[in-house]
Amino acid sequence: MKKQLFIALTVSISALSFAQKKELKTLEKAIKSNNFTEAKAAVNQAESLISAMDDKSKAKFYYLKGKAFYANGKASIADIDTALESLGNVEGAYSSEIKDLKQNMTNGLLTTGNTAYEKKEFSKASKHFEKAYRVTEKDTLFLYYAAATAVNVKEYDRALVLYEELKDLGFTDVKKEYYATDKETGKEVVLDKGTRDVYVKGGSHIKPGERLSKSKKPEIVKNIALIYISNGDNEKALSAIKDARVENPDNVDLIINEANIHLQLKDEDKFKTLIEEALVKQPDNEVLHYNVGVVNMNKGDVAKAQESFEKVLSLDPTYSDAALNLSNIYIEKGNVVIEDMGNLGMSKADDAKYEKLKVEKNALFQKAADILTGFMSTNSGAGSDILTQLKNIYLALGESQKAKDITAKIDAMTGGQ
Numbered sequence: 048m049k050k051q052l053f054i055a056l057t058v059s060i061s062a063l064s065f066a067q068k069k070e071l072k073t074l075e076k077a078i079k080s081n082n083f084t085e086a087k088a089a090v091n092q093a094e095s096l097i098s099a100m101d102d103k104s105k106a107k108f109y110y111l112k113g114k115a116f117y118a119n120g121k122a123s124i125a126d127i128d129t130a131l132e133s134l135g136n137v138e139g140a141y142s143s144e145i146k147d148l149k150q151n152m153t154n155g156l157l158t159t160g161n162t163a164y165e166k167k168e169f170s171k172a173s174k175h176f177e178k179a180y181r182v183t184e185k186d187t188l189f190l191y192y193a194a195a196t197a198v199n200v201k202e203y204d205r206a207l208v209l210y211e212e213l214k215d216l217g218f219t220d221v222k223k224e225y226y227a228t229d230k231e232t233g234k235e236v237v238l239d240k241g242t243r244d245v246y247v248k249g250g251s252h253i254k255p256g257e258r259l260s261k262s263k264k265p266e267i268v269k270n271i272a273l274i275y276i277s278n279g280d281n282e283k284a285l286s287a288i289k290d291a292r293v294e295n296p297d298n299v300d301l302i303i304n305e306a307n308i309h310l311q312l313k314d315e316d317k318f319k320t321l322i323e324e325a326l327v328k329q330p331d332n333e334v335l336h337y338n339v340g341v342v343n344m345n346k347g348d349v350a351k352a353q354e355s356f357e358k359v360l361s362l363d364p365t366y367s368d369a370a371l372n373l374s375n376i377y378i379e380k381g382n383v384v385i386e387d388m389g390n391l392g393m394s395k396a397d398d399a400k401y402e403k404l405k406v407e408k409n410a411l412f413q414k415a416a417d418i419l420t421g422f423m424s425t426n427s428g429a430g431s432d433i434l435t436q437l438k439n440i441y442l443a444l445g446e447s448q449k450a451k452d453i454t455a456k457i458d459a460m461t462g463g464q
Contacts (some may be wrong), residue, residue: 068094071104074111086115106140109133120155124178127152131182153182157189169199177209187218191263198270208275210267218273219262227252241358265294281308299325306338309310315342333362337369349376353370360422367433370422374415374436381411409444416440431457 070093077086082460090112097108116122116130130152134145160175180186194209195276225243227250228235238246246252268291275284288305295301305322319342326335340355353376359369388404391397418436438453 063195068104071111073375074115076110078111078114081119083115083121086118090115102138103140106137109136110141110144113137113145114442117148117152120151125348126176127178127182137461147155149182150289153179153186154180160192164196166413169196170202173197173200173205187213187216188220191215191218191220191267194267194270198274203274203277207271207278210271210274213266214271218267219264220260221262223257224260225255225257227255242461262294265291265298269298272301276304276308281312293400299329299442302328303335315345318342319322331362333369335365336362337366340369340372344372346376346377347378352376364422367422367426367430370418371432371436374418374440377411377415377418378440381408381415384408384411412440412444416444431460434460 070089074086074089074093077083077089093108094112097105100108100148110133113130116126118126122130130341131149134148137145148244156175156179160172160179161171163172163175173193173196176189176196180189180193190209190213194206194213196201197206197209224237225240226235226237227243227247231251235254236252240257243252243255247255268287272284272287272291275281275287285305285308288301288308292298292301292305302321304324306318306325309315309317309321319339322335322342323336326332326339329335336355336358340352340359343349343355344352353373356369356373356376359366360373363369364415384404385406388401388408391401391404416437419429419433419440422433423437434453434457441447441450441453
């Protein structure tokens with residue numbers, strides 16, 4: 048009985064070995080014929096026998112499975128993941144073949160990604176650029192492309208993960224650049240060293256030199272901060288901006304973004320401090336002056352607010368909000384005078400004081416009107432908000448005809464609505 052059992056077992060093992068070889072041959076043949084549907088079916092058949100395969104057969108199976116799912120460059124992203132996982136299981140063999148296959152994968156993914164990018168299919172492009180990096184995890188520039196193109200389609204959460212990974216990897220993309228000046232155009236161009244040297248030797252280019260390219264780290268940390276801002280995660284945004292400002296000390300946009308976060312957190316003092324810091328770097332930035340004016344107005348510092356709004360209009364005479372706020376300052380001053388008028392008694396002295404205050408009030412309202420009419424004289428397309436405020440000033444001054452004229456203009460602009 049024992050002898051018969053041994054013989055039966057030997058026959059069984061031989062049959063299993065034959066089945067393994069048959070399935071692997073079927074798989075290999077399907078791949079050579081570019082019949083990848085059949086190849087995937089053969090993978091399923093062979094996979095059921097893998098527990099009984101020797102190391103050499105397992106290595107061959109995993110390698111062939113990788114090729115089957117890669118499908119000679121026609122694979123989906125999911126199938127490429129499967130292919131890479133399978134190739135990762137290959138042990139002790141096919142190292143040069145796998146290296147070549149992964150290079151083909153990378154090239155194919157980049158080609159597809161570039162084609163998608165040119166068609167403005169940025170989401171698809173981003174995913175292919177990322178996968179091109181994942182194949183070997185060596186060229187981090189592909190990961191940078193993936194993050195940048197994800198931002199183009201506002202896939203911020205995905206872009207954030209990629210940018211954070213780049214930051215953790217210490218990616219900068221700093222490399223040596225070779226440059227020269229084109230004699231015909233007078234413009235400096237960056238070339239590879241061999242081409243640059245040939246052009247200089249040929250006389251078409253002059254002033255050759257070399258330098259390190261700019262680091263992409265400042266852009267990466269800045270985008271991390273901006274995405275946190277976009278997501279409303281103010282605490283992380285502030286932390287990220289702190290990192291970004293270390294890398295970009297002169298970037299005014301970062302200062303403004305940090306200021307805006309503090310404004311959202313209702314910290315107007317910090318907002319104002321940062322805006323004033325930005326103004327030191329950009330003293331002719333009308334938006335910054337306007338923001339300082341608004342904060343000062345909210346804090347009741349009317350004199351400084353007035354100074355800021357006047358500065359805005361000197362830099363940009365078309366800045367309608369600055370004109371409105373400057374006009375409002377004089378209206379508020381006039382309203383204070385009206386309150387004083389209302390607090391007077393009925394004596395002759397009070398009557399005389401009343402008339403004096405009335406003249407003062409009207410002068411302030413007239414100044415508010417003059418600001419708006421002056422703005423309208425240089426800006427033919429003044430909006431309805433300017434006209435509405437001017438109409439209300441004329442009504443307060445008792446100039447009903449002027450108010451009617453302005454009302455007619457508003458009706459013509461809005462269709463009477």
